[in-house]
Structures are given as C-alpha cells and as structure tokens.
Amino acid sequence: MSEPYEYWLLDLDGTLVDVEWDYVRDVFDTVGDRLDRPFTDAEAETLWHGLTGSRNRQLDAWNVDPERFWTTFHDVEDPQTRAESTYLYDDAAFVAGLDEPVGLVTHCQSFLTEPILDHLDIRDWFDAVCCCTDETGWKPDPEPVEGVITDLDVETTEGTGVLAGDGACDVGAAWNAGLDAIHVDRHGPHQRGHCVRGDYRVDSFDELDLP
Structure with a gap:
C-alpha cells in the first residue's frame, strides 16, 4: 500500500471483529x-x-x-x-498502532457495540464512533461517514482518508463520501455470489504491508 492516509475509518463486525x-x-x-x-x-x-x-x-x-x-x-x-462471544481478528491489531485519527462507522447498534469495545479493550483505538441509526443514515449513504469525519476534525480533500470494511455498503459509503475504499473479504465471492471491488481488495489487513 503506497497511500499515506491522514485518517482512517473502519467498520466493526466482520472487519475487525466477529462472533462465535x-x-x-x-x-x-x-x-x-x-x-x-x-x-x-x-x-x-x-x-x-x-x-x-x-x-x-x-x-x-x-x-x-x-x-x-x-x-x-x-x-x-x-x-x-x-460481547463475550466476540473475538478480534489477528490482523486487526494494526489499528492500535495507527498514529492517524481513527473513526468507527458500524451498523452494530450502540447497546451492542459499547460492551464489545469494553470487553475486547479496544475503545481507545477510536477517536470517534458512529453506530448507525435512521437518524444518522446507513451505509452506503455518506452521512454517517461524513459525521465521523466532522468529529475527527480532519481535512477532507481527495486522497486524504480511507474507509475499510467487509461489505459492499462500506465500499459504497467510502466512495460516496469521497474516500478511498478497502474491501476486506472475509468470506469470498463464492459465498456472496458476487465480487466486491474497492480501491484495495484483500483477504487480510496483513496484505496491505502497512508500516
């Protein structure tokens, strides 16, 4: 990966964590x-x-x-x-080492997300969190993404930010908000019945060769 992004946005379920x-x-x-x-x-x-x-x-x-x-x-x-049945993907550990601002944009509701962040002790990974609702909008709409960008107080010029997620809605939300998109394909097109393409398409964050 050659792009030095100034901020990162990430999905939660299926991207950083999963459930037994x-x-x-x-x-x-x-x-x-x-x-x-x-x-x-x-x-x-x-x-x-x-x-x-x-x-x-x-x-x-x-x-x-x-x-x-x-x-x-x-x-x-x-x-x-x-929360007790949720585990962290090994390759998600890179988030803890990011020096750039990091936001979380998830469809997982707040009453479920909060215990997960506490149980896995990853709350301090994120500088802003949005649990999508009808009021915030749902990915692939850009509104929840734009809300987190505002909370992070970062520049929004082209190429400065990226959103990583495991679904087509994450890629759509990234592009609709003017961000690059990383699709982390935890299941493969054979299970989805189609291929999801982003600016980067990987099976694991380890493939990004991050510093």
Whole structure:
C-alpha cells in the first residue's frame, strides 16, 4: 500500500471483529421460534454478515417482514453474552498502532457495540464512533461517514482518508463520501455470489504491508 492516509475509518463486525458461530446459531434459533419461521445455517450466515447486500431486501425476498424481524432480533440479543462471544481478528491489531485519527462507522447498534469495545479493550483505538441509526443514515449513504469525519476534525480533500470494511455498503459509503475504499473479504465471492471491488481488495489487513 503506497497511500499515506491522514485518517482512517473502519467498520466493526466482520472487519475487525466477529462472533462465535454458536452464539449466532442460538440467536437465530430463538428468533426463528418467535417468528415461527426457522432459519437454516446458510440463511443465518447470509443475514449475519450481510453477504447479499441489503439485509432488508433479503428478508423481503424470503417473505419475512424486516421490521418484525429486527424488533425480535434485538429483543433476543443479550449485549454482554454477545460481547463475550466476540473475538478480534489477528490482523486487526494494526489499528492500535495507527498514529492517524481513527473513526468507527458500524451498523452494530450502540447497546451492542459499547460492551464489545469494553470487553475486547479496544475503545481507545477510536477517536470517534458512529453506530448507525435512521437518524444518522446507513451505509452506503455518506452521512454517517461524513459525521465521523466532522468529529475527527480532519481535512477532507481527495486522497486524504480511507474507509475499510467487509461489505459492499462500506465500499459504497467510502466512495460516496469521497474516500478511498478497502474491501476486506472475509468470506469470498463464492459465498456472496458476487465480487466486491474497492480501491484495495484483500483477504487480510496483513496484505496491505502497512508500516
């Protein structure tokens, strides 16, 4: 990687951290029981990681009401249990060594994100955090990204910043906000059914050859 970025923005779930499968399976089993609609392993993984893009579009395609699903899903999730089931990717450790301002832009809700940051002891990695809501907007919209850039109080000229994430929505949010995009492909196009392309496309941050 040759670009000396002046600030970094990162996604959380699937990019820096992930969750043990047993927890994911238990959550979807309980949600499925409450909705009277079981979810297969493949369906659970697809929704958890957003492999097909918009989760709401995917739910609609399965004839599952998105609003009812998410209300049930968030009611089922236990923040502390999820935090204790969350692990840090080995290659994510580079973030701790960044001298530049670092922001976090995640679709993971605040009541889940906060315990994860505390449990993994990575809160001090980030100078600004945005847990997306309907008010902030959702990636790939640029609004939550632009909000974090404002909080970081950094220059926004072309080529000064980068956003790294594991989904197409992260790449879209980066480009829509005028940033470079790093796609960290933790699953591969064979699982997604399509290829996500960014300015950089890697399987691990180790491939970036950061100083």
